[in-house]
Amino acid sequence: MSRRTRAAIAAACAAALAAVSLPSHAAAASKPTITASGSTSVAPLAFQLARGYLRQHPGRVKFKIAQGGSDVGVADVGAGRVSIGMSSRDPKPSDPSGLVFNKIARDAVCVITNPANPIANLSTAQIQAIFSGSVRDWSQVPGAGVAGTINIITRTPASGTQDAFQKIFMGTKTVGSTASAKASNGLVQQAVKDDRNAVGYVSLDFVSGTHAAAFNGVACDLRNAKSGAYGGVRNFWMVTRGPATGPVRTFINWIQNSSRAQSIVGTHWVPLK
Amino acid sequence: MLARLRQPWSDQRAERTLGALAVVVLLTIALMLTFVAIRAWPAFQHNGLHWFGAQGDVDQQISAMVNTGANPSPEDYQFGAWPLIWATILTTGIAVVVGLGFALLSAIFIVEFSPLALRRLLVTVVRLLAAVPSVVYGLVGILVLAPFIGDHLISAERRKSVEFVIQLSGPGLLVSVVVLTVMITPIMIAIIVEALHAVPRSWREGAVALGVNRWRAMWTVSVRVARPAILAGAVLACARALGEAIMLSMASGGKGFAPNPADGLTFAFEPLRPLAATIVENVESLNAPAIRANVYAMSLVLLVSTFTLSLGAWMAKRSMRRYGVAG
Amino acid sequence: MATLGLRAPRRSRHESLSSWRIRDRIGLALCWLAGLTLCAVAGAIVLYMAVRGVQFLRPELLFTAPQATLDQSKSGGFLDPIIGTLLLTVIGIAIATPLGVCTAVWMVEYGRPRWLARMVETGIEVVAGTPDIVIAIFGLALFQQGIFSWLSFTSADGAVFGRSFLTAGAAMSLIALPMVFGATREALEAMPRQLREASYALGKTQAATIRSVLVPAARPSISTGAVLGMGRIVGDTAVVVVLLGASLRVDPTGAIPGVDVLRGTGGTLTSYVYNNSPAGEGGAPEKAYAAAFVLLLIVLALNASVELISRRAGGGVLGLGRS
Numbered sequence: 004m005s006r007r008t009r010a011a012i013a014a015a016c017a018a019a020l021a022a023v024s025l026p027s028h029a030a031a032a033s034k035p036t037i038t039a040s041g042s043t044s045v046a047p048l049a050f051q052l053a054r055g056y057l058r059q060h061p062g063r064v065k066f067k068i069a070q071g072g073s074d075v076g077v078a079d080v081g082a083g084r085v086s087i088g089m090s091s092r093d094p095k096p097s098d099p100s101g102l103v104f105n106k107i108a109r110d111a112v113c114v115i116t117n118p119a120n121p122i123a124n125l126s127t128a129q130i131q132a133i134f135s136g137s138v139r140d141w142s143q144v145p146g147a148g149v150a151g152t153i154n155i156i157t158r159t160p161a162s163g164t165q166d167a168f169q170k171i172f173m174g175t176k177t178v179g180s181t182a183s184a185k186a187s188n189g190l191v192q193q194a195v196k197d198d199r200n201a202v203g204y205v206s207l208d209f210v211s212g213t214h215a216a217a218f219n220g221v222a223c224d225l226r227n228a229k230s231g232a233y234g235g236v237r238n239f240w241m242v243t244r245g246p247a248t249g250p251v252r253t254f255i256n257w258i259q260n261s262s263r264a265q266s267i268v269g270t271h272w273v274p275l276k
Numbered sequence: 277m278l279a280r281l282r283q284p285w286s287d288q289r290a291e292r293t294l295g296a297l298a299v300v301v302l303l304t305i306a307l308m309l310t311f312v313a314i315r316a317w318p319a320f321q322h323n324g325l326h327w328f329g330a331q332g333d334v335d336q337q338i339s340a341m342v343n344t345g346a347n348p349s350p351e352d353y354q355f356g357a358w359p360l361i362w363a364t365i366l367t368t369g370i371a372v373v374v375g376l377g378f379a380l381l382s383a384i385f386i387v388e389f390s391p392l393a394l395r396r397l398l399v400t401v402v403r404l405l406a407a408v409p410s411v412v413y414g415l416v417g418i419l420v421l422a423p424f425i426g427d428h429l430i431s432a433e434r435r436k437s438v439e440f441v442i443q444l445s446g447p448g449l450l451v452s453v454v455v456l457t458v459m460i461t462p463i464m465i466a467i468i469v470e471a472l473h474a475v476p477r478s479w480r481e482g483a484v485a486l487g488v489n490r491w492r493a494m495w496t497v498s499v500r501v502a503r504p505a506i507l508a509g510a511v512l513a514c515a516r517a518l519g520e521a522i523m524l525s526m527a528s529g530g531k532g533f534a535p536n537p538a539d540g541l542t543f544a545f546e547p548l549r550p551l552a553a554t555i556v557e558n559v560e561s562l563n564a565p566a567i568r569a570n571v572y573a574m575s576l577v578l579l580v581s582t583f584t585l586s587l588g589a590w591m592a593k594r595s596m597r598r599y600g601v602a603g
Numbered sequence: 604m605a606t607l608g609l610r611a612p613r614r615s616r617h618e619s620l621s622s623w624r625i626r627d628r629i630g631l632a633l634c635w636l637a638g639l640t641l642c643a644v645a646g647a648i649v650l651y652m653a654v655r656g657v658q659f660l661r662p663e664l665l666f667t668a669p670q671a672t673l674d675q676s677k678s679g680g681f682l683d684p685i686i687g688t689l690l691l692t693v694i695g696i697a698i699a700t701p702l703g704v705c706t707a708v709w710m711v712e713y714g715r716p717r718w719l720a721r722m723v724e725t726g727i728e729v730v731a732g733t734p735d736i737v738i739a740i741f742g743l744a745l746f747q748q749g750i751f752s753w754l755s756f757t758s759a760d761g762a763v764f765g766r767s768f769l770t771a772g773a774a775m776s777l778i779a780l781p782m783v784f785g786a787t788r789e790a791l792e793a794m795p796r797q798l799r800e801a802s803y804a805l806g807k808t809q810a811a812t813i814r815s816v817l818v819p820a821a822r823p824s825i826s827t828g829a830v831l832g833m834g835r836i837v838g839d840t841a842v843v844v845v846l847l848g849a850s851l852r853v854d855p856t857g858a859i860p861g862v863d864v865l866r867g868t869g870g871t872l873t874s875y876v877y878n879n880s881p882a883g884e885g886g887a888p889e890k891a892y893a894a895a896f897v898l899l900l901i902v903l904a905l906n907a908s909v910e911l912i913s914r915r916a917g918g919g920v921l922g923l924g925r926s
């Protein structure tokens with residue numbers, strides 16, 4: 004390769020890199036950056052909130068939002084790697100000390116079954132019996148549309164949704180050992196869609212293609228969750244190391260108080276007010 | 277300085293620089309091994325050799341470790357990885373054995389018996405399949421194959437028979453093995469086809485001249501000569517199968533269960549979760565020391581297995597070197 | 604056994620099967636069965652992905668950046684994942700190729716002391732067999748140490764994020780290294796000794812021989828190895844998911860244009876497919892199929908270039924990382 008060709012290729016690479024980075028760099032300069040990492044359930048909401056915040060207060064801060072799971076977010080903010088950790092599970096005693104959990108929204112968790120099995124209603128006792136394995140056959144559940152073994156779908160231990168389900172629905176009982184653990188809401192949704200005998204739990208956004216059973220007589224939808232009638236609601240947190248300061252505090256205050264933020268939250272999640 | 281670099285280098289300097297780079301590569305690899313071993317040590321320290329055995333429900337142990345958080349006590353490290361190890365042995369073993377047989381026959385077909393027009397097409401397609409990313413296989417496995425098996429091959433009576441222990445749904449041993457076999461076979465086919473092509477024509481023609489028919493000539497001469505390459509291909513495929521994490525975490529059962537061959541046909545549908553898939557699923561919780569030690573211990577087991585495999589293959593190849601042609 | 608009689612032993616294509624033993628006939632039947640099954644399975648996979656891809660791929664998906672809305676099936680495209688894939692591949696192969704070539708040259712041409720050469724060879728075999736998830740978690744732990752803070756975003760407290768294009772690229776180079784190393788080594792070993800001896804006879808030193816004779820002659824093989832390594836990088840998901848931060852868009856860090864993209868996070872096509880499949884939270888299998896189709900096209904292009912390079916070099920295609 005001649006020297007000129009080599010120089011041309013190097014120039015092209017530099018131009019390409021510049022083209023990719025300049026549009027974002029042009030506005031970046033020396034703005035404070037708010038970094039966040041954590042729960043994949045909270046991340047879509049965080050993206051929307053960041054966009055809304057930038058629209059209302061343009062040019063104030065820059066956002067960097069990564070994902071990795073609630074535990075990763077809590078650990079990252081505990082070690083100081085990011086300024087906000089996103090968590091979809093409540094604080095655990097094993098979390099690093101000195102963390103402050105700021106609640107930003109709430110999210111409904113629905114118990115879902117296959118569309119061939121449209122159970123109208125499940126009470127707390129029924130859910131506990133089914134998921135703990137004391138009831139093993141659909142014929143023992145009134146209102147079931149199928150017969151046969153119940154296939155329980157749960158989440159892996161690190162999941163915030165699993166933590167919420169355990170606290171809100173199961174109480175002191177534990178999910179039975181025969182349960183199949185899936186790593187994401189989407190996998191649970193897919194498993195329940197594909198299996199007539201399956202039952203599982205997902206966040207409200209993932210019920211399409213399945214049937215969401217009412218919980219203690221209240222249907223699982225956004226309206227009931229917002230009104231407070233639906234009981235299976237869990238918290239979304241933004242975790243900071245110590246009380247939030249500076250641009251992070253302004254951002255979190257904006258989320259918790261401004262009507263604009265609350266309306267963004269209200270599109271798919273339950274606002275605090 | 278650039279002018280000095282462009283002057284011809286002395287042999288000594290060139291050797292030293294290149295050697296230094298090679299040593300840098302070696303040091304990085306050694307760093308990785310040491311790192312994994314050090315981080316894996318607490319798991320073996322608290323469990324001893326029982327780490328390789330079965331100490332109860334693997335999933336419960338993992339969730340206990342995740343919940344313990346930052347300051348685990350020695351009991352919290354308890355872990356018996358046998359169900360995961362057995363799942364890895366099953367999936368990898370069955371996939372490689374079935375894949376190897378199929379690859380050998382297909383390679384013979386491609387080289388010897390296929391119509392000429394089909395040959396170029398097949399080789400191209402096989403190369404393409406060997407390069408398809410595993411996430412695509414996982415996508416197809418979970419969206420197409422698992423529902424099909426769950427709906428059509430698993431009956432309600434079968435589910436009832438095991439309902440007190442596990443659940444039977446689509447994802448399980450059969451889906452994992454089928455997709456894994458489809459994933460690793462193209463690699464083996466490509467390697468074996470090249471090795472068969474590399475056999476000197478005169479050797480086969482000699483056999484045919486003696487009156488041996490085409491199949492026998494192929495089998496007794498070419499395949500035998502290509503044995504080192506076949507072995508190399510099998511080892512490569514085995515290493516890929518052992519390390520396959522993403523696809524298996526999507527398409528296997530999601531339960532750390534050790535499938536039991538004594539269960540008869542149900543054995544094929546039982547859920548399982550090999551070592552690499554378990555590592556991927558627990559990457560999130562790596563900050564809790566208990567689970568970190570055990571995840572690194574699993575990584576160490578995988579590293580040692582692949583290393584032992586290549587070592588075994590190297591020793592076997594040495595004994596085959598008398599008639600070897602390729603590899 | 605077939606009788607030869609007085610005819611010349613011509614191996615005709617229509618040799619009579621009746622002269623074969625049962626065992627051989629069964630073998631032949633199995634071969635045909637295997638071959639036809641291969642055609643069927645390969646055809647099914649290729650057709651399925653093509654149909655799904657064409658069904659869901661719209662041209663604007665290739666040029667629109669992903670939107671962070673909840674309903675992924677209606678919004679945005681995957682321009683940033685495509686850029687991420689290309690960027691990561693370039694970084695990975697840019698690190699792997701010089702290292703691989705130099706190591707292979709050292710091993711073939713010098714290789715002293717012998718124990719060191721054997722250890723290097725073993726080391727590269729170990730890396731070739733390492734699962735990519737193990738390389739990923741090692742990379743994450745390594746690049747979160749303080750000395751590597753320049754590679755990724757560092758917070759005000761000095762804690763290193765550890766996830767960026769540079770760190771993922773470094774891990775990817777480890778994955779592609781065995782391919783480049785193997786291809787270069789095979790090419791150098793296959794070169795006749797007369798080539799080197801002729802160069803020495805003309806008065807060139809060993810170093811100059813390597814630089815001006817051997818390496819240029821090995822260039823087709825090096826390119827093949829590099830392209831094979833690129834194929835492996837393009838298809839890898841585990842390293843991307845762990846080491847690239849999984850942000851939807853390319854997210855630069857810092858103030859220097861160009862370098863800030865490298866230090867920033869992003870996504871690639873593989874992590875995009877993973878996130879939009881049921882395994883992730885995107886919930887848009889249509890986008891996953893479309894992105895998977897684009898990924899397959901890239902892989903196909905890489906494969907075609909391997910064949911082109913080797914054909915131009917005059918046959919002798921090197922294997923898929925045979926050690």
